[in-house]
Amino acid sequence: MVTIKDIAKHAGVSVATVSYVLNNTRYVSPQRRERVLQAVEELNYVPNAVARGLRARNTKTLGLVLSDITNPFFPDLAKGCEDAAQAAGFSLVMLNTNEQRERIINAVLQIREGKVDGLIIASAVKQDLGILQELVLEGYPIVLAHRRIQDLQVDSVVADNFQGVTSAVRYFISLGHTRIAMFTGVDETSVNMERKEGFIKAMTDAGLPIRQEWMCNTLGDYQLAYNASANLMRLPWEERPTAVVCMNDMVALGVMDAVEDRGYQVPADMAVIGFDDLFFAGTQRIQLTSVRIPRYEIGQQAARLIIDRIQRTKTMEPMEIVLPTQLVVRKTSGDGIYR
Amino acid sequence: MVTIKDIAKHAGVSVATVSYVLNNTRYVSPQRRERVLQAVEELNYVPNAVARGLRARNTKTLGLVLSDITNPFFPDLAKGCEDAAQAAGFSLVMLNTNEQRERIINAVLQIREGKVDGLIIASAVKQDLGILQELVLEGYPIVLAHRRIQDLQVDSVVADNFQGVTSAVRYFISLGHTRIAMFTGVDETSVNMERKEGFIKAMTDAGLPIRQEWMCNTLGDYQLAYNASANLMRLPWEERPTAVVCMNDMVALGVMDAVEDRGYQVPADMAVIGFDDLFFAGTQRIQLTSVRIPRYEIGQQAARLIIDRIQRTKTMEPMEIVLPTQLVVRKTSGDGIYR
DNA sequence: TTAGAAAATTTAAACGGTTAAATATTATCT
DNA sequence: AGATAATATTTAACCGTTTAAATTTTCTAA
Incomplete structure (x- = not known):
């Protein structure tokens, strides 16, 4: 050397x-x-970057903490992070937690060891509050992306879930639907809460009733959504919703498959709107109407924010960036209710 | 601190x-x-890991070089790497090249700067030979994953593409097909070459002719595949293939969409087999027959191999690990040819 | 009791850079 | 020419560890 x-x-x-x-x-x-x-x-x-880093007390490296890069939501976000990091001369280390406690602790260790200068956390759940609070108190740079945590005073970049779900509900209403279901996701996440609350608000605002048996918790899972949807389709027409807003596109797919497997049609018998607008939503044979989340931009902004924070000497108030969502209308939401 | x-x-x-x-x-x-x-x-x-690293002359960090984490092929591979790295106390930095020269040069810089102890390269193309050769000569640990490079004496972990494509062709033949097309991918990659040559060999071995007009280069792209497929469907039946082996599942999707958009049926009018077995291949409404590539395992083994190489003091001959593929039969390959 | 060996602990030199402070060199002015 | 100021370069401390070598302490046996 x-x-x-x-x-x-x-x-x-x-x-x-x-x-x-x-x-x-x-x-x-x-x-x-x-x-x-x-x-x-x-x-x-x-x-040598290590020697340089020792002296400078930094590593020009960011850690991206996510639950599972295999979940098709995350690659775009990760790419946004990496591009922004790269542009500022930073590298990005990927930290999959697989929702395991041990793994998130390891992620936190990375910053304490000085292996990374900051952490972008895209998999935050309520239970992480303690660990993260401590980190923030010790002055380590952290930013929450996609999911935020109540009571944690820290930078965050999230999508406007409220607006997203509202636009979905309003669209259904504009088509004449009044019996609208919601298939929710993982309880402990801010994303789920915001979408759920947004749904309730939008429905209430329109004077429509919330039926508890139409609020199905699917944990964001295809199979659970399939089952719940199949159950719904067993009910007589008057007892069924005519439309459903889904927590994510996988859930939407589960709903659609169950509906069709029971001999019904999407959107005629059940109109469907998903969330996230994953790539398959746009394919010819799926044509799923979905609320687009600016995943890449969330990652990008999160990385920029934390880099800014790292390089700035003065501290500043934590800021929250909320990015707009967009309803992408395709076939599964239908042209209106009929029968 | x-x-x-x-x-x-x-x-x-x-x-x-x-x-x-x-x-x-x-x-x-x-x-x-x-x-x-x-x-x-x-x-x-x-x-402090940096100080420790300076002294020990390592960073317990690996670099994963890939073209684009957004390409659904890569997250699994990346996860395999990360899990194996984690298990050995290493972290993984993600280096998207976006197929840009500048970016691959940056990746190579990371190892020269000592920011990573080794590089797992999953996006190798012929043109990288020079840069990588130099790195190998200087004794830096490198492993090629998924794609390999001719004439580069270095560890590699790849799928048995030859076997994969052979099983696809044989399966079609077993169903009675004789007019089989192939939609190929990006020319410069070993993966494309192996699959293409495997196809030719399998066809020749079975005494079937290779028709140049049925060897379509799609660059692995949905839209190009769609167009090529639409063109094929314009030909009279006798001039058309009855089955097609696709370079990847996106290409297969393009083929299927074009076939159906022109009023034909998959698999009746055109049987389709894809490659990679991406998650959507298994969904109810796609049911794509596909050659499964052990993506996770490729990443995992690659990481293990390079960690082994890093920790071992003695040098050893470069080794090549070839992992088996598996034909996952679903609906799009059909039950046999008819008309 | 004490020399010598063994065991426990500390000192100080790395590792490869950056940078404040000291020093050497050159330019400027009387 | 000599004093002073300005500029260019070097010296050495430092970043936070590890570890060989030096030192101190404890143990063993004559």
Whole structure:
């Protein structure tokens, strides 16, 4: 390994001079500068980031904590993070928690060890409050992405779930639906709460009743959604909803499959709107109407925010960025209610 | 920040003693050991990984170079890497190249800077040979995953594409097909070459002709596949293939959509087999027959291999791990040819 | 009791950079 | 020319660990 000393020796100058040339941090006479640059070239020298990091007390690395990169929601968010990080000269380490406690503790360790300068947390659940609170108190830079946590004073970047679900409900109402169900997701997440509450508000605002038996908890899972939907379809028409807002696109797919497997049609017998607008929603044979979440932008902004926070010396109030959602209308929401 | 010095002072011992206790690398008397542990506890001390890394000349970090985490092929592979890395106490940094030259150069820089101890490269193309060759020559640990490069003497973990495509072709033949097309992918990749050559070999072995107009290059893209497929369907029946092997599941989807949009049926008018077995292939409304690639395992083995390589002092011959594929039969391949 | 060996602990030199402070060099002014 | 100021360069401390070597302490046996 070639070090700064080798360069200094080879160029006949001190290590300080080499450092100054490389970082452009002091004037160095053209002759010496040239000799240094030449030595760097000849020996193919690259400064060691670890040594640099030790001195500078940073690593130019961010940690992205998510539950599971295999969940198709996350890759876009991760990419947004990475692109923003890259643009600022940071790298991104991926920390899958698999929703395991042990794994989130490991993630937190990374910042305490100084392996990363900050943490972007996209998998926050209520139970993490304690751990994270502690981290924040100790002054470590943290930003919540996608999911936030009540009572945690920290930067966050989330989608406007309230607006998203409202637009879905209003769209159904505009088509004449009055019996609208909601298939909810994982209870402990802010995302679920916001969408659920938004649904209730939008329905109430429109003077429509909330039927408890139409509020199905699916944990965001395809199979559970399938089962719940199949049950719903067993009810007589008057007892069934005519439309359903789903927590995510997987759930929507479960609903659609169950409806059709029981011999009914989407959207005629059941209109469906999903959430997230995953790539398959747009495919020819699915054509799922879905509320688009700006996943890439969430990741991007989160990374920018935390980098800003890391580089800024002065502390500032935690800020919350809320990005708009968009209802992407396709076939599964139908043209209106009939029968 | 609390350092080892603080612990030493607090416990009334030298920093060496603290280090020995923490790393269990020398005998320390029980009394002192206890005092040290207590100080660690009280001050909530976590050793700094950067300092440790500088001394040890490693970072316990791996770099995963891929073209785009947003491509649904990669998350599983990435997860395999991360799980294996985690299990060995390593972290994983994600390096999306977006197929841009600049980005791959950045990835290579990471290892030269000492930010990562090794590179898992899942996006290798022929053009990278030079850069990678240099790296290998300099003794940096590298492993190719999924895609390999001709003439690069380095560890690799890939799927048995040859076997995969052969099983697809044989399956079609067993159903009575003789006119089989292939929709190929990105030319420069080993994966494409192997699948293409495998196809040709399997067809030739069965005494079936290869028709150039049925070898369509789609670059692995849905839209290009759609167009190519639509063109094929415009031909009279005798001029058309009755079955097609697709480079990946997105291509298969493009084919299916085009076939159906032109009023034909899959599999009756065109039987389809995809590659990769992405999650949507298994859904009710797609039911795509596909050659399953052990993506997670590829990532896992690749990470294990490189960690092994990093930790081993002796050099050893580069090894190649080839993992088996599996034809997952669903609806789109049909029950046999008819008309 | 004490020399010598063994065991426990500490000192100090790395690791590879950055940078404040000290020093050397050059320029400026009387 | 000599004093002073300005500029260029180097020295050395520091970042937080690990660990070989030096030192101190304890143990063993004559």
